[in-house]
Amino acid sequence: MSLLNVSDLHASVVTDDGPQPILKGLTLEVKPGEVHAIMGPNGSGKSTLANVLSGRPGYIVDSGTATLNGQGLLELEPFERAQLGLFLAFQYPVEIPGVSNMEFLKASIDSLARARGEEQPNTATFMKQVRELAGSLDLDPAFLKRGVNEGFSGGEKKRNEIMQLLLLQPKLALLDETDSGLDIDALKVVAEGVNRYRSAENGVVLITHYQRLLDYIVPDFVHVLSNGKIIESGDKSLALELEAKGYAWLT
Amino acid sequence: MSNSSVDDLVEAGSEYHAGFVTDVESETLPPGLDESVVRYISAQKKEPEWLTEWRLKAFAQWQEMREPKWAHVHYPPINFQDISYYSAPKSQTDGPRSLDEVDPELLRTYEKLGIPLHEQAALAGVVPDPAAIGTPAGANVAVDVVFDSVSIATTFKETLAEAGVIFCPISEAVHSHPELVQRYLGSVIPQRDNYYAALNSAVFSDGSFVYIPKGVRCPMELSTYFRINERNTGQFERTLIIADEGSHVSYLEGCTAPMRDENQLHAAVVELVAMGDAQIKYSTVQNWYPGDENGKGGIYNFVTKRGVCAGSRAKISWTQVETGSAITWKYPSVVLRGDDSVGEFYSVALTNNRQQADTGTKMIHMGKNTKSTIVSKGISAGGSENCYRGLVRISPTAHNARNFTQCDSLLIGDQCGAHTFPYIENKNNSATIEHEASTSKVSDDQLFACQQRGIETEQAVSMIVNGFCKEVFRELPMEFAVEAGKLLEVSLEGAVG
Numbered sequence: 001m002s003l004l005n006v007s008d009l010h011a012s013v014v015t016d017d018g019p020q021p022i023l024k025g026l027t028l029e030v031k032p033g034e035v036h037a038i039m040g041p042n043g044s045g046k047s048t049l050a051n052v053l054s055g056r057p058g059y060i061v062d063s064g065t066a067t068l069n070g071q072g073l074l075e076l077e078p079f080e081r082a083q084l085g086l087f088l089a090f091q092y093p094v095e096i097p098g099v100s101n102m103e104f105l106k107a108s109i110d111s112l113a114r115a116r117g118e119e120q121p122n123t124a125t126f127m128k129q130v131r132e133l134a135g136s137l138d139l140d141p142a143f144l145k146r147g148v149n150e151g152f153s154g155g156e157k158k159r160n161e162i163m164q165l166l167l168l169q170p171k172l173a174l175l176d177e178t179d180s181g182l183d184i185d186a187l188k189v190v191a192e193g194v195n196r197y198r199s200a201e202n203g204v205v206l207i208t209h210y211q212r213l214l215d216y217i218v219p220d221f222v223h224v225l226s227n228g229k230i231i232e233s234g235d236k237s238l239a240l241e242l243e244a245k246g247y248a249w250l251t
Numbered sequence: 252m253s254n255s256s257v258d259d260l261v262e263a264g265s266e267y268h269a270g271f272v273t274d275v276e277s278e279t280l281p282p283g284l285d286e287s288v289v290r291y292i293s294a295q296k297k298e299p300e301w302l303t304e305w306r307l308k309a310f311a312q313w314q315e316m317r318e319p320k321w322a323h324v325h326y327p328p329i330n331f332q333d334i335s336y337y338s339a340p341k342s343q344t345d346g347p348r349s350l351d352e353v354d355p356e357l358l359r360t361y362e363k364l365g366i367p368l369h370e371q372a373a374l375a376g377v378v379p380d381p382a383a384i385g386t387p388a389g390a391n392v393a394v395d396v397v398f399d400s401v402s403i404a405t406t407f408k409e410t411l412a413e414a415g416v417i418f419c420p421i422s423e424a425v426h427s428h429p430e431l432v433q434r435y436l437g438s439v440i441p442q443r444d445n446y447y448a449a450l451n452s453a454v455f456s457d458g459s460f461v462y463i464p465k466g467v468r469c470p471m472e473l474s475t476y477f478r479i480n481e482r483n484t485g486q487f488e489r490t491l492i493i494a495d496e497g498s499h500v501s502y503l504e505g506c507t508a509p510m511r512d513e514n515q516l517h518a519a520v521v522e523l524v525a526m527g528d529a530q531i532k533y534s535t536v537q538n539w540y541p542g543d544e545n546g547k548g549g550i551y552n553f554v555t556k557r558g559v560c561a562g563s564r565a566k567i568s569w570t571q572v573e574t575g576s577a578i579t580w581k582y583p584s585v586v587l588r589g590d591d592s593v594g595e596f597y598s599v600a601l602t603n604n605r606q607q608a609d610t611g612t613k614m615i616h617m618g619k620n621t622k623s624t625i626v627s628k629g630i631s632a633g634g635s636e637n638c639y640r641g642l643v644r645i646s647p648t649a650h651n652a653r654n655f656t657q658c659d660s661l662l663i664g665d666q667c668g669a670h671t672f673p674y675i676e677n678k679n680n681s682a683t684i685e686h687e688a689s690t691s692k693v694s695d696d697q698l699f700a701c702q703q704r705g706i707e708t709e710q711a712v713s714m715i716v717n718g719f720c721k722e723v724f725r726e727l728p729m730e731f732a733v734e735a736g737k738l739l740e741v742s743l744e745g746a747v748g
Contacts, residue, residue, distance in 0.1 A: 054703055057695050078702035079711075088703050094696045098718025107714060108704035115705060147718065148700075164704065 009064035024228035040225035083115035085171030162193035191216030309442035309452030424460035458488035494529035527562025539575035546605025549577025560592030584613035587621035602635030611641035616649035631667035
């Protein structure tokens with residue numbers, strides 16, 4: 001049984017000049033335990049895939065289906081998709097002034113617990129867990145009291161996303177260019193976080209521009225996205241080949 | 252007010268939770284206003300002659316005045332002859348002596364409003380059980396409840412009396428402390444200050460009176476809870492707080508009203524006097540009925556609030572969270588007369604549906620080295636209109652005065668309006684005046700970031716709005732801050748489709 005199943009997905013982005021088709025028949029299957037890397041040139045539709053699957057406003061699904069554990073995603077509200085276990089690590093994490101990280105994380109974990117019909121975690125235990133996680137990702141625990149991403153450096157924002165991933169333990173993680181703008185040390189911390197998250201039950205879709213990240217997070221599959229479609233799939237050697245030759249030989 | 256009260260008010264979802272009507276037998280004057288009504292009210296309260304005369308003078312002045320039209324609010328003309336100017340629960344006339352004698356409907360009202368039982372007993376005028384006084388839950392807040400036109404009762408009077416603090420209905424203070432009332436009533440807000448203040452001066456029914464003696468730090472939070480119950484009545488309460496030299500007091504005010512199709516008028520006056528080195532912190536959570544989503548009904552909240560820092564190093568701090576009322580017209584102000592005195596105004600005003608708010612403050616600097624801070628957070632949702640209107644005046648005598656104003660507006664949706672009218676009058680070139688303003692929208696990106704972590708849309712909006720208001724909520728007494736946040740949540744329901 002597949003965890004994520006995307007079938008013949010066509011989607012457009014809403015622009016001032018009307019909808020522009022971006023995804024043009026994308027098909028992808030992720031089974032539990034698998035890590036899939038999606039690579040491709042700028043404008044190929046990598047981020048659109050992440051945004052359409054998670055339900056970001058500003059996109060239109062023209063046709064096709066996407067399911068998580070057999071449940072249709074595309075007609076659900078964004079928060080319902082999250083409650084089903086879909087997680088998007090943002091390329092550009094947004095600032096929410098005045099809302100502390102701790103408060104935000106508690107609201108999130110409580111909502112997810114409620115949706116699963118589970119009891120909300122005890123606040124003291126929860127705070128301890130969050131502080132430990134933050135420490136393990138080289139984040140100063142003082143940052144938990146600050147507003148969500150308020151005044152964070154690029155690296156801190158990305159590590160914050162990974163901390164949320166580890167805390168919320170979703171079924172499927174979509175990582176949208178999480179490696180962009182990271183120096184090598186931060187990249188290692190982020191990669192280590194993702195590797196900690198990997199398990200036989202959950203899946204990862206890694207959207208990235210560079211093969212560099214794949215030295216640290218070894219994917220089971222690599223797909224090349226071009227003009228809204230997957231045009232080539234292979235194992236991790238494909239990423240190395242892309243690094244050497246660029247995308248031109250495929251398109 | 253107790254810890255749980257506003258909590259209870261807000262937890263019950265999208266309906267205005269405090270909108271119930273209490274079915275108590277009341278003595279209500281027929282609608283209409285003339286000199287005889289003023290005399291009747293004064294007679295009901297067995298007032299001394301000076302006060303009757305004071306009211307009549309105010310009434311005469313009011314008759315010559317015109318309703319102010321400069322505010323950015325719109326409403327049909329008010330017919331002041333359609334309003335009843337006095338209403339009192341009948342059972343209070345004789346004064347119940349035990350809990351059994353208290354009108355059970357009245358007790359149920361307190362219960363619904365979440366006022367703890369031992370306080371209910373105390374409120375109803377029953378001698379409180381000494382054991383109950385010792386319980387920490389209710390012991391840190393003394394409450395005065397004003398139901399329509401009369402003060403029902405005040406709790407913890409004895410405990411306060413030990414500290415020398417006077418906290419009682421103003422109608423009682425007129426008799427028990429006439430010299431204080433006569434000296435300070437109207438000393439900050441003269442009878443003819445403005446149209447509504449003049450009306451209030453003529454017909455004010457009741458309210459709270461506070462006196463903190465020299466050097467005393469009031470042992471508990473003081474709180475007044477205002478409720479309009481009767482149909483077609485106006486509420487005209489009057490609050491007077493005097494903090495003598497070196498004293499401290501923190502005062503909380505909460506308001507609710509039943510849901511009615513007609514508009515009701517609330518025209519209160521609050522006067523604060525802080526002597527040298529005294530500090531007054533006045534916090535309001537205003538949740539008068541705002542009307543329905545089409546703008547039918549709701550309270551017209553036309554209120555005059557002003558404090559004077561009469562002595563050196565005095566400090567007055569206003570914190571308000573305004574979520575209710577169909578129309579709000581309110582500018583809690585500080586006159587900084589004493590040298591080195593400090594005035595603060597922290598405000599969150601939220602409007603939704605068809606609500607209109609024109610609110611802000613006036614900081615009048617007169618003394619040397621006086622300092623004022625204004626932080627205003629306006630949130631507009633639905634089809635509402637939200638205005639900040641503020642005046643900073645630096646008089647020629649106010650050397651080295653400083654003002655900092657920060658004025659932020661947050662818009663939710665595209666049908667609402669936010670307006671800022673800052674007035675600055677500077678007559679002393681040693682002054683430092685800073686003004687910062689911003690207008691922002693709850694962004695789709697912020698909302699999506701919350702939703703992507705499983706947080707439902709309405710909770711996400713309220714979390715973002717709460718974050719926006721954090722600087723003001725920080726100023727509220729602890730328990731009020733949590734409640735204010737929840738109140739925003741309820742007031743925002745339906746704001747995002």
